Structure formats: structure tokens, C-alpha cells
Amino acid sequence: MGDRRRRHRLAAAATVAGLMFGTAACGSGSDNAGNSDPNTLEVWTRSDPDSAATYDRVFAAFTKKTGIKIDYQPVVNFDQQLQSRASTKDLPDVMINDTALMGSYQSQGLLKPIDPASIAGGDRITDKSWSSTVGIDGKHYGIPYSRQAQTLMIRSDWLKKLGLKAPTTWQEMLSVAQAFATEDPDGDGKADTYGMVAPASAQNGYAAMWGASFLWQGGAQIIAPDGKGTYTPAMDSTAAINAVTWMKDNLFCGKKGVVQPGAITAVTATATNFQDGNAGMYMTGPYNITTFDATPGKNKYEVVPAPAGPAGGDVLADGENVYLGARTGKDEKELALASFLVSAEGQKIAMAGTGVHQPVVRIPVNSTLDAAKVRNDARWSVVQKAYEHASEQFPNAPDFAPIKQDTADALNSIFTYCGGDVRSQLKELNDTLAGDLKDQDLLT
Secondary structure (H helix, E strand, C coil): CHHHHHHHHHHHHHHHHHHHHHHHHHCCCCCCCCCCCCCEEEEEECCCHHHHHHHHHHHHHHHHHHCCEEEEEECCCHHHHHHHHHHCCCCCCEEEEEHHHHHHHHHCCCECCECHHHCCCHHHECHHHHHCCECCCCCECCEEEEEEECEEEEEHHHHHHHCCCCCCEHHHHHHHHHHHHHCCCCCCCCCCCEEEECCCCCHHHHHHHHHHHHHHHCCCCCEEECCCCCEEECCCCHHHHHHHHHHHHHHHCCCCCCECCCHHHCCCCCCCHHHHCCEEEEEECCCHHHHHHHHHHHHHEEEECCCEECCECCEEEEEEEEEEECCCCCHHHHHHHHHHHCCHHHHHHHHCCCCCCCCCCCEECECCCCHHHHHCCCHHHHHHHHHHHCEEECCCCCCCHHHHHHHHHHHHHHHHCCCCCHHHHHHHHHHHHHHHHHHCCCEC
């Protein structure tokens, strides 16, 4: 507990430093601009080379259409580099990054507020997507760009071999997982297959991100809004205790092989068992469709809605927003880029992976577009329906990073030490979450 609280105090100190930066930056004009050319926008995305190649095509189309140049920088260590730039009072003009980071960036004063009416085509973005850009003060601090929701990816060839159907409930999923682990679905005569993939490491909050869908499906919340701009920690609820106990007893501390070996230390980069061909299910985001089409192969798996728990089938939704750096001087051009990025033209280019390069828009925020029709791939309809009708997002107004990390730490510990008491461990987590909220003056 002491180590966690020390981390919170450090985070609070960083926030204060960020707010000091924000005040200075907003008055600094464009003299400190990373690119002083008034006709060039410096744009950052958190991207690997495959995604960056897709962004290159998007920005080239924007420049051709408007004449506005883009100094594009794909940044892998985005947050570290952003803090470095913030310390010099020199932010990029435009950033594209995760929706869940908005509260952290806004609390540090790194973002400009946005009037949705200033975005051409902003009325084609749904209220659900716009809601994920609203800060504690009720102002918008981002423009929705891409959305996604988790679905279940499952080996259809294994189901056929064992005479099974894709699961629609937790219990059916557990039964299929046990069959995949014990009934030799790949037919090699060896006990070398596993039921499902679980990236349940505490590192970077993975256990919370992967486990969130099970929490929603069990009727639990991590923190609960009170409708007055503050929150109550909710991980000691009966629903949370029941959902976490089910995960612990059935996935991590039950029959061997239900999840892959080393699940409690796995992150998405190392949880490769589905594409390696030795695990049969993975509840994950649609960014993996391109990867899995290559291996294990498009004809060997299907995309289906997540199995429902006691409270339904809601899954974790996520995505990316367009953020404008908190400085003045290029507002008109920044808004022009944002408007292009959410236009049908810009979204279609960003949705078009090349088989090698990843699409950077999964579910379009432009409501005139249908993901399955744009890609001529019915599987994307499953993802789009999950986002629109059966998904929840992490609360975006608070700085959710410490909340997510503390939740991941607790879940990982619960899954690791099978003899522990879930109720008391979640009570300790709840106390820690109360501290996180108090640090941000958001505790009810």
C-alpha cells in the first residue's frame, strides 16, 4: 500500500508540473513551436511502422486536398516523449492517441478545449463517441477518430473437429476451453493445446484491460460516477467479488490448460498463443484481425460476440481521439486536419489496411460509414455491433492511469495466489482506488 501511495503522490506532483506547463504554453504563441513553418502541422501518433505507413497515406491525401503540410512523427514511446516535450513548453500541434489518456493529458494542461461545432462533419459523430471526449469541467478535449470493442476470436476448425459450437455464455466458454485443452483439437496426438489466451500481467495495466469485459459482464464497475462530477470506488461490490472469484476459480486456479501457461505474466506482445496455433480462443480487439488472417489463417477462425455473463455481454470499448496541443497559432489548420480525419474520405483511407500495413481506424466514428461494407468483410459487423450496442469504456474524465494500474496489480495478485481471500483483497483495492480519486479531488 505504501508503494502505491508513493506512486500516487509522484503522479500528483507530475500533474501539478503539467498544469504549470499548460498555463505557460497557452500564452506562448507559436514561438516555441516544434515546427515554426506556419503552413506545416507537427503531428504525432503512437504507432509502429505498419500503422505509420497507413497514416502516411492519410496525411498525404490531406496535404493534396488542402496544401497544408504535415510533419508526421510516429512515436512508439509516446507518453515519455510527450512529457519531455511538455517540459520544454513545446507540444506537437496535433496528437492521435488512446481515449483513456484524455483525463491524464487534460489534467496536465496539455490539451486545447474543442467545440464540436468547429469540426466540419462533427454532427456525423454519435453522441456515444463524443461523450468520451468530455472532461471533468464539461468541455470537450478531443475529437473521436477510431473506436473498437472486444469480440471473441475462436478456432472454427477446432470447434468443427470436436463437434462444438461457439459459446454464448461464460459456462459454455469454460466448457469449450476445457475441451480445447484436453481433447486434442489440432489432431497431433499431443497434449499441447490450451483453451484461451489471457494477457493477465500487471504490467501497463493489462490485467485490468483484459479483465474489464468480465467485470462489465458480471455487473461490476471499477469506479462509479455519482452524477455530480465525482466518483465512488466500486470494486468491493457483490458483483465485483463474484466476477473476480469466477475468473480466479475457473480460469487461473481451476483445471490446467484453460488459459495458456504464463498467463499471469503475459502482455499482448507475448500472448501469441492464438497465432502460434496452440490456443483456441482470445477475447481481444479487432486490431488482431489482420494478424490472425495471416496466422493461423482466415479460414481457421471466426469472430463472434463475447459470451455473456450474469449481467449481459458488454465488453471493453476503446479507441483513439485527435488531440490538439495546448498552444496557439495554428488553430484553423488544426481544425481542418481534424475535420478531414473524421470525414468519410479520411476515415476510408485510414480503414484500408494493405494486408501488410494495419488499418488505423477500426470502427469508423463517421456514422455514414459501415465497417463491414467499407472492408467487404462481414466480421467487422460483429465488432461494430459490439461497440454500438454492447460495450462500455473506462471513465475518460478522470486520470484513469493510476486507477487502471492499481486494479491490474490487484487482479494479477488475486489470480497468482490461489489461496487468497478475494473479498478482503478487493476491499484493499477499493481503499487504494479511493486514494487515487482523492488525489484528483474526485472522491465522492
